Amino acid sequence: MDTSARPTHRPVRQLLAASVGNAVEWYDWYAYTFLATYIAARIFPEDADDSLVPLLSTFAVFAVGFFMRPVGGLLMGAVADRHGRRTALTVTILLMGGSSLLVGLTPTYAAAGVLAPVVLVVARLLQGLSVGGEFAASTTFLVESAGPGRRGLFSSFQYVSTTAGQLAASGLTTLLVATLPEESMNGWGWRVPFVLGAVLSLAGLWIRRGAEETRSAEQRRAPRPGLLxxxxxxxxxxxxxxxxxxxxxxxxxxxxxxxxxxxxxxxxxxxxxxxxxxxxxxxxxxxxxxxxxxxxxxPRARTGPRGGVPxxxxxxxxxxxxxxxxxxxxxxxxxxxxxxxxxxxxxxxxxxxxxxxxxxxxxxxxxxxxxxxxxxxxxxxxxxxxxxxxxxxxxxxxxxxxxxxxxxxxxxxxxxxxxxxxxxxxxxxxxxxxxx
The missing domain is CATH 1.20.1250.20 (MFS general substrate transporter like domains)
Structure with missing residues (x-):
């Protein structure tokens, strides 16, 4: 009998691997949302002479939000199906950690000119790719890790961790705005959450590397599926x-x-x-x-001859x-x-x-x-x-x-x-x- 197809015997580790990594992913994603006004002032100044700046600003918003997430879902989903769920989870968190660090280190427009918004656009494209792929990989991993009668419970941690990441980003942003002078917040304070996000990604990576692969041995031996x-x-x-x-x-x-x-x-x-x-x-x-x-x-409650509560x-x-x-x-x-x-x-x-x-x-x-x-x-x-x-x-x-x-x-x-x-x-x- 192929025991590799059975649910893992380390459910807590599996939950942590998916949930902690997913929380870090969404922390990084929402940190940009909460700090967008600070970033725009430094990277997309209204008085910029170069006409490419407002164009790149628009591209950053739409290309990531409406294009890269579906692309990430397709590409990272294919990685999970072809090379394993754990491999895909490793790739997505590395992408998010790297792109978060890139946002944190993005030069200002005053220092680098049009290169600054280009770097930021690249970072956001990578973040969109990562977030789009994260749901596909972590969803599959969570549900396949669940024991009998626990798939719904494991599934729920997708949004538990997403919410935790959103709250962490909101809380840290609020703390920074409340404690730092406006000059410091505009100068270097807005970078702190992104650098911290890169560090947290390393912690998530360490947890995910110790997780068990949920794809069965039969699936690993089968021919790899095509992208579409x-x-x-x-x-x-x-x-x-x-x-x-x-x-x-x-x-x-x-x-x-x-x-x-x-x-x-x-x-x-x-x-x-x-x-x-x-x-x-x-x-x-x-x-x-x-x-x-x-x-x-x-399970259905057997309260009568016709079954019970559905x-x-x-x-x-x-x-x-x-x-x-x-x-x-x-x-x-x-x-x-x-x-x-x-x-x-x-x-x-x-x-x-x-x-x-x-x-x-x-x-x-x-x-x-x-x-x-x-x-x-x-x-x-x-x-x-x-x-x-x-x-x-x-x-x-x-x-x-x-x-x-x-x-x-x-x-x-x-x-x-x-x-x-x-x-x-x-x-x-x-x-x-x-x-x-």
Whole structure:
């Protein structure tokens, strides 16, 4: 019997390998987001004489956010399928650590001219490649590492670690801004989180190098899959990933990233209160994830001749999708200039959102066969995130500028409703054996 296909006997080490590395990845990614204004002032000065500077600034934002993440999902997913999950996890964290250090060491425009924005663009392209590949590799690794009846729980740590990274970046940025003089923050303070991120990447690399490979010996002996084999041989499954992800990623970025800004623009909430409510609800969200994963793993309760309570992946997905379709508009319309109301709305959305985020990694991994699992997940997932999640703040801001801010909640609700139709037709996979 091929024992290499069995789940690992070191589940804690496996969880740490995926979670710590993923947290570092997202810490580095969000650090750039929180410090963007400081970086822009030093690298993309408004009074720059060279006309290439504003062009490169635009390219940095769009090329990374809407192009490199799907490319990273495809390429790093292929690495995971061809050379092993652990190899792909090593590559992604090295890419993120190196690109984070590159951001931290980027020369200013005053010192290097147009070379400064070029270096920053390269660093952000590498970060986008790494983040896009991280989900594909870590999702597959986490779910394949889980023992029987624990795939949902292991899956939930994808967003536990993502949230931890976001909170760490936000906390460190807040601390630096609060303690350093403005001159120091503009001079060298903004570089500190990125240099620290590179150091943390080394710690994540050390943990990941001690993890066990989850690809079976049979898979390692089989011919290596082609780069586009998942798309070519499994088009239905690829489209299924898009349908599952569309509503979830739009709701996720709306509630975890855009909601404080939305509350400022549409309800007059003070910026400091909006950010505090967002931070508290984000911490609450991270704590909810394992509960959602555990709930999806519970066996059906045999309470009568016709079965019992339908516990599994699909009920949680429908709880999320239909919940957002019905409640997104009332929740966002309920916002007013009140910290308490904003916090309640934020936390209510986080509860609904957990129905998707806590199990999305497991659902995705259970759709594809192991030969192309990572690449099969990586490209359609990252592409859908770029199209729906990454554009959420832009769509919300655009409809506000056009004078129709009330349309944005309906947009979120409609996409979640469409994803719910996909969830209704999904087969329940929670209690099936994972293909290895």
């Amino acid at each position: 084999e998942a798309l070519r041989r499994h088009p239905r499954e690829s489209l299924l990933i898009c349908g599952i992800t569309a509503g979830g990623t739009l709701a996720y970025y709306t509630w975890t990233s855009y909601l404080p800004t939305y509350a400022e623009l549409n309800a007059g909430v003070e910026k400091s209160e909006a950010l505090l409510a967002g931070t508290i609800s984000l911490a609450f969200f991270g704590l909810l994830q394992p509960l959602g994963g555990l709930l999806s793993d519970l 516990v599994g992946r699909r009920p949680l997905l429908l709880f999320f999708g239909l919940g957002f379709a019905l409640l997104c508009v009332p929740l966002l319309h309920a916002l007013r200039d009140s910290f308490a109301v904003l916090l309640l709305v934020s936390c209510a959305g986080m509860v609904l959102l957990t129905g998707f985020t806590s199990i999305s990694a497991a659902v995705n991994a259970e759709i594809f066969p192991p030969r192309v699992r990572a690449a099969g997940i990586g490209f359609p997932y990252s592409l859908t995130v770029a199209l729906f999640g990454g554009t959420a703040p832009y769509v919300g801001t655009l409809v506000k500028e056009l004078g129709h801010p009330g349309l944005f909640p309906w947009y979120v609700a409609a996409v979640c409703l469409l994803s719910s139709l996909v969830y209704l037709r999904l087969p329940e996979t929670a209690h099936r054996e994972l293909r290895r």
